[in-house]
Amino acid sequence: MTEDTADASREQGSQWYDGEAGPLVRPYAMTGGRTRPGPTGVRFDLIALVTLDPGGLPADGDPALGPEHHTLVDLCRTETQSVAELAAGADLAVGVIRVLLGDLLDLGCVTISRPVPPAQLPDERILREVIAGLRAL
Template identity: 45%
Template sequence: MSREHEWVDEEAGPVVRPYAVARGRTRPTSSALDLLATVVATGSPAPANAELSAQHRRVLSFLSGRATPVAELASEVGLPVGVVRVLLGDLLEHGLVSVRQQTDKAATPTESLLREVINGLRAL
């Protein structure tokens, strides 16, 4: 059995806790990895000293050829945002991803819009 499938149960899905995926870390190594930051794979080969888990490789394979916001990436790979931010921090340290901050302030939702969304969700 390959190491990649070691922590997967076909019926239950992943059976390892998120903190184990992030090796007990709760914060990324870079403050640039906020929810709206866009991440893209650089295409560089992994350094020999990089210890990349199956989850690191999964994130990289999803990013291959496309720029994706951190929050969307977390949804796509099925991991909590905090875990994805830690994994991205590792990949960023190894030069395997680059981060682009959102520069268009007009695209940032206003506080009133966010309040309307919260109220709408509560009404459900």
């Protein structure tokens, strides 16, 4: 740390300020020390899709939700997003996103779905035969 950076840090009056990064908040502070989502039983894979439930939108002044929760809600307002996209958009660690999504899911603010695994999709050969059969009609 340079002397100028140290002086700027002291001017802010806190060790939780970095001259280049701004205020620092530890991930455990955002999640209340939790490392796993609540008792929902839902796995938040990186490709799990998060959709905002319009009937369960939280109030802006809801004390149960922090600013990070509201950031996730805002990111989901325009379109369904994956957990990985939310982590990138909110600039938070995936572990933090999973805990925050668990809170939102428990409150009924979001729904979680998974894309269909490739193993469960129909075989391409069968689809081509169906298309050929339809064209023959």
